[in-house]
Amino acid sequence: AQKITQTQPGMFVQEKEAVTLDCTYDTSDPSYGLFWYKQPSSGEMIFLIYQGSYDQQNATEGRYSLNFQKARKSANLVISASQLGDSAMYFCAMRETNSGGSNYKLTFGKGTLLTVNP
Amino acid sequence: NAGVTQTPKFRVLKTGQSMTLLCAQDMNHEYMYWYRQDPGMGLRLIHYSVGEGTTAKGEVPDGYNVSRLKKQNFLLGLESAAPSQTSVYFCASRPFGEAGSEDQPQHFGDGTRLSIL
Numbered sequence: 001a002q003k004i005t006q007t008q009p010g011m012f013v014q015e016k017e018a019v020t021l022d023c024t025y026d027t028s029d030p031s032y033g034l035f036w037y038k039q040p041s042s043g044e045m046i047f048l049i050y051q052g053s054y055d056q057q058n059a060t061e062g063r064y065s066l067n068f069q070k071a072r073k074s075a076n077l078v079i080s081a082s083q084l085g086d087s088a089m090y091f092c093a094m095r096e097t098n099s100g101g102s103n104y105k106l107t108f109g110k111g112t113l114l115t116v117n118p
Numbered sequence: 119n120a121g122v123t124q125t126p127k128f129r130v131l132k133t134g135q136s137m138t139l140l141c142a143q144d145m146n147h148e149y150m151y152w153y154r155q156d157p158g159m160g161l162r163l164i165h166y167s168v169g170e171g172t173t174a175k176g177e178v179p180d181g182y183n184v185s186r187l188k189k190q191n192f193l194l195g196l197e198s199a200a201p202s203q204t205s206v207y208f209c210a211s212r213p214f215g216e217a218g219s220e221d222q223p224q225h226f227g228d229g230t231r232l233s234i235l
Contacts, residue, residue, distance in 0.1 A: 106161075108153075
């Protein structure tokens with residue numbers, strides 16, 4: 001079974017609208033971390049936002065917020081007021097403690113390609 | 119402010135040739151990682167290192183070797199390149215996480231696009 005599932009290969013959104021990118025995860029570890037990265041067409045990987053499994057509040061970073069539903073094992077990324085520059089591939093990733101101790105390995109989903117239309 | 123630098127950015131190899139990809143970070147990070155990215159597959163971990171002189175296998179280690187002789191450098195070697203190793207390779211690093219802030223994000227290089235004919 002996949003540890004990180006991103007069910008939307010592609011998403012379209014109108015400029016200035018909000019969009020939600022889905023991410024579900026599978027772990028039996030009580031302590032884990034969830035990350036979102038952005039990969040524009042230029043190829044670099046840009047860290048966006050992080051949510052710890054024990055965090056009581058949903059993480060926010062500017063126009064990015066993470067809708068963390070622990071019981072459903074989902075960590076959806078919400079982008080508010082989409083901009084043309086948000087067009088990119090978005091990856092959800094998870095760090096588990098029992099993946100070998102303190103090595104902080106990440107497991108990535110397959111990504112969602114977001115296109116923002118003018 | 120270089121961050122994580124990967125060398126080379128592009129390379130074309132013939133099957134059976136060998137090469138080494140270099141990753142250098144100037145942030146004094148403890149942990150370093152090599153990933154490959156293939157279409158529709160996301161990023162998959164090849165090898166990683168938790169400190170100078172240490173390396174360990176990731177999810178897809180076959181056909182690759184690594185070395186971390188210096189803290190700032192993490193080398194990925196292909197001894198006998200195969201077409202299946204055509205991919206984009208990313209190096210990443212992250213600092214040691216102090217108690218209470220274990221989850222530091224990984225910082226990525228810009229990638230190396232490798233084609234094997």
